[in-house]
Amino acid sequence: MAPEEEVAAEEARVGEAVEQNDIAISVRGLKNSFGDQVVHEGLDLDVRKGEILGVVGGSGTGKSVLMRSIIGLQTPDEGEIHVFGESMIGRLDDEALAIRKRWGVLFQGGALFSTLTVAENVEVPIREYYPHIGAELRDEIAAYKIRMTGLPAEAGPKYPAELSGGMKKRAGLARALALDPDLLFLDEPTAGLDPIGAAAFDDQTRKLQQTLGLTVFLITHDLDTLFSICDRVAVLADRKVIAVGTIDELLATDHPWIQEYFNGPRGRAATAAVARESGKAAAHPSDGRQ
Ligand SMILES: Nc1ncnc2c1ncn2[C@@H]1O[C@H](COP(=O)(O)OP(=O)(O)O)[C@@H](O)[C@H]1O
Numbered sequence: 001m002a003p004e005e006e007v008a009a010e011e012a013r014v015g016e017a018v019e020q021n022d023i024a025i026s027v028r029g030l031k032n033s034f035g036d037q038v039v040h041e042g043l044d045l046d047v048r049k050g051e052i053l054g055v056v057g058g059s060g061t062g063k064s065v066l067m068r069s070i071i072g073l074q075t076p077d078e079g080e081i082h083v084f085g086e087s088m089i090g091r092l093d094d095e096a097l098a099i100r101k102r103w104g105v106l107f108q109g110g111a112l113f114s115t116l117t118v119a120e121n122v123e124v125p126i127r128e129y130y131p132h133i134g135a136e137l138r139d140e141i142a143a144y145k146i147r148m149t150g151l152p153a154e155a156g157p158k159y160p161a162e163l164s165g166g167m168k169k170r171a172g173l174a175r176a177l178a179l180d181p182d183l184l185f186l187d188e189p190t191a192g193l194d195p196i197g198a199a200a201f202d203d204q205t206r207k208l209q210q211t212l213g214l215t216v217f218l219i220t221h222d223l224d225t226l227f228s229i230c231d232r233v234a235v236l237a238d239r240k241v242i243a244v245g246t247i248d249e250l251l252a253t254d255h256p257w258i259q260e261y262f263n264g265p266r267g268r269a270a271t272a273a274v275a276r277e278s279g280k281a282a283a284h285p286s287d288g289r290q
Pocket residue numbers: 034039057058059060061062063064065066
C-alpha cells in the first residue's frame with residue numbers, strides 16, 4: 001500500500017471507530033428461518049445511542065424475531081449482532097452477562113408472572129442478576145421503579161389480574177427498568193391500550209428515555225407513537241430493513257408499502273395530530289389516535 005493510501009485507510013478506520021462508538025446495536029447480514037420459512041435474509045440495522053428507534057412492518061414480518069435475535073433468545077442462521085460493541089452471537093450466557101444486564105425488555109403482551117405481585121415481578125431480574133442484594137433493598141428498588149413508571153405505590157402488592165391494561169404495561173416497564181438499563185426493548189407496548197392510555201404511555205417512554213439517557217428499540221404499529229416519540233423509524237419488509245430514517249426521510253422514498261403506510265388515512269391523521277400539537281395548521285382533519 002502506498003503511504004497516502006495507508007493514511008486514507010487509517011482515516012477511514014478512525015472515522016469508523018468514532019461512528020461505531022455512537023452505535024448501540026449493530027446487525028449485519030442477519031438470517032433467520034423456521035424450517036422452510038425464511039423470515040430474515042441479509043438484514044442490516046444500526047440503532048444509535050440515545051435514540052428512540054421505531055420498528056415497523058406488517059404483521060409476521062419478523063419484528064419480534066429481530067428483537068429476540070438481538071437479545072439472544074433466537075439463534076440466527078447467519079449474521080453478526082453487536083450490542084455496545086460486543087458480539088452477541090455464540091456467546092455463553094455468562095460471557096455476555098455484562099451486556100445482558102445493560103438492557104431491559106418489555107415483551108409483546110407484557111408477559112408478567114401472574115402468580116407474582118407487581119413488586120415481585122419487578123424484583124425478578126434483581127434476584128436473578130444481583131442475588132446478593134437483600135430483601136429490604138430489593139423492595140426499595142422495586143418501589144422506586146414502580147413509581148418511575150407513573151404507577152401509584154399501592155400497585156406494588158397487587159397481582160397482574162387486578163390491574164388495568166395500561167397499568168400492566170407500566171408494571172412490565174417497571175420490570176424492564178429494574179436493572180437501570182442503558183437500552184430498552186419495547187415490543188408493541190401500546191397495543192390494546194385505549195388512545196389516552198397509549199398517549200400517556202408514549203409520554204412516559206419519552207420522559208424516561210430523556211431523563212435516563214436510554215436507547216430505545218421500539219416495535220410498534222401505532223402511528224401516533226411513531227410520529228410523536230420516535231427519532232427514526234426502521235421499516236421491515238421483504239425479509240430485511242428496507243429503509244431507516246426520520247419519517248420525513250421515509251416519506252421521500254417511493255417504496256409502495258411506506259407510502260401506503262404513512263400516507264394512508266391513518267398516517268395522515270397522525271401527521272395532522274402532531275401538527276396540531278406543535279401549533280402548526282393541520283393539513284388534514286384528524287379523527288385522533290388510531
Ligand atoms: N418460534 C417460532 N417457530 C416457528 N415460527 C416462528 C417462531 N417465531 C416466529 N415465527 C414465525 O416468524 C414470522 C415472524 O414472526 P414475528 O417476528 O413474531 O412477527 P411480527 O413482525 O408480527 O412480530 C411469523 O411468520 C411467525 O409465524
